[in-house]
Amino acid sequence: MTAPPRPSLDEARSRLRELGYLDAPVERLLFRTVFAGRGGAFLPAVVIGTLAAALSAVAAIAAGEPGVAGSPRTIAAVFLHVAAADLIPAAGIAFVLSRLAERSRRPGFAATMAGFGAALLVFVLWSVGTYGLARGLSAAALLWAIPVGLAALLLASAVRLAFIAHAYAHSGALPRRANRRVFLAAAALGLLVAILLFFSRREALAAAAPQPSPRSVPMIVAAVDGLDLDGSLRPQAALALLAGGRSGWWPAERLSPPEVWTTLATGVSSRRHGVRALSRVRPRGATRAVRPPWGTVWWLRRIEPALGLAVHAPVSSADRQALSFWEVAASAGLRSLSVGWWASGDWPGAVVVDNRAILGAASGGEEADRAALERFDRERSAGFSLATVYLPGCDIERDSPARRASAAGRIVDWLAPLVDRAAHGELVLVVVAADSHPAPGAVGRVIVFDGAEPPRTVQIRPVDVDPSILARLGVPRARDLEGVPVPALFAAGTVEAATVPTYGPRVAPAGTAAPESDREYLEKLRSLGYLK
């Protein structure tokens, strides 16, 4: 018979604990504090929970914001700012748990569940935050799983101990010891779910540029913000002019102008293109502006700027994670011009005049439209297969019906000759009339003039506009877009039927930098009524 190995002191201690003898030192320390009447059982849990939640937010930002991971100063600053935000909810949750602990009939089980829930919350903050900010996720994003997982485990243990101690102090009843392995199982499950989520957004490989079928007719896309064709404005001249085109419509939603127009320009929802707000935020001490992840928006966007602890930076093309139709067209070899669109920026093969160049010099809607059209007409003379302009005048003048009607009138005057040329087959004219501040029941419209086609109206989705424009240009549709071309809007047989798997991710050209702050431009947006 072989003799059993002699246990070391540590092994003996560990085995005796498993047999129910020695208490863990942490528990004794915690219980001693509680039983001594000083209270505060949940204080360690609040501190650990605050730090764990902040770590999750930082992990999400680092995964979704290029360059942040390489800036320790930004990471440290964001961590401190978010930790300040998380302290309040952590304290609130601890208060609720303390009340539950006092009422719990099965404190051991309830404590385990509370710890489990706390760990789950950390994983949710990390996963949802990362998923919301990043379109494509690299393997490096998964490395954050290690500190986040450890923080979740530590928090679970702290919450469980605090719950037991509080219940213990209140009732005097000794709870049954819970199986701590449940936390390891929870951590493993959380990591598995996070990894599965991440692999569903694995960084896409760069795709080859789509090869367009030749089309001889150029296209002009006029994007008119605030042209309320069906609501209170109802500009008669515009209605009369546009009545001859083929129309697609969709129920309008109240969203920020960059989000509305970027969805129309990319064929995917904001969940994928990433442009939601007019600005990003830079916490004091950080060297870069960031988009706040889920759960921290209220603090970083609302409270901190009000307290002077953070500044806003305007939205830019660096925030957009999906290709716009002029970028796809340019990559496909079609000469493209874009003037005045939100979140636009330099792109190889395209002439791009960004939003700031138009709005920065304007003092009102009329000036903005005039600047956009002058720049558009000047650039367009060089000859383009695709030329697009964004006109914000009607939206800026929404509080003044007279000036708004005047702005609409000038746009009609500008469009009229283009409609005439389109009717003669010299070009394809696409007018996108959407309103980022729609009245109830308002709709967005795309009106197409493509030869002498008879008018008709169909219901479409905003995400269908981008693939429809590209298909009419002869560019094969990417199957991973959320929208599809609508052939009924164009002349028969002119819409490209071929498809490609994807256009690939949008990788900003080298040298493109997101503006970190631009007080002057933000003040301009504020004076034009975009920012309150």
Added chain:
Amino acid sequence: MSRAIEEAVLSPGKRLRPLATLASAAAARSADEAALDVAAAVEYVHAASLVLDDLPSMDDAARRRGRPALHVAHGVATAELVAVALLARAFEIVAGSPRLSAAARVRVTAELSAAVGAAGCSGGQAADLAAEPASTGLDGLESIHARKTGALFVAAVRGGAIAAGAGEGTIAALTAYARNVGLAFQITDDLLDLEGDAARMGKDVGRDAHKANFATILGPDSCRRLVDELLDASVAALRPVGAARRTAVLADLARVVRERRS
């Protein structure tokens, strides 16, 4: 036989178990009278277990509490009969106690029965006799001693709390205390058997050297560390029971075990 019973019960021992019963009752806010019968019954059971433990068929010990073992003084047959009589008397005291409620009488009887039976002293002694020293590890030792000595100490403490009408939380906390102290007591016993003085101990020492025990498995230094930690844990377990002054005697008992030399 009466004299033999008297010797078995009144020989100069430490009376640790009945003291634990009374201290446990005091910690649970009870007047001593309610627990006196339980304390007496516990001591009767303990005395019976010592008589049986010393028999030639068991440990074959010649001395106990500084005196000749009972079977040496009165013969094996008398010793066996005394043990049976003491056990019977213990249950008679509890079952007939006018100070205990009916529910407490039943529950304490069950506690003592469990401590004496196969899951208690009897089973532990059988396992001890059957154990192969070379193949007995920490788990085996713990199992033997949790039943052989620990079970009665736990029953003593729980019995006091039950007699006092304590709530389940308090009883559970006192059980944790008793388990830790019981194991610390046994490890100390093994250490004293290895290093102790026979005259001071009042019994043969070194008799367990051929047996597996904590001192031989873990070594004296580790044993002393474990005893300290177990007693720390036992005192910590008392905190939910109530104010320190009410659990002071139990805490002192733990200190006695720590400083025990016999």
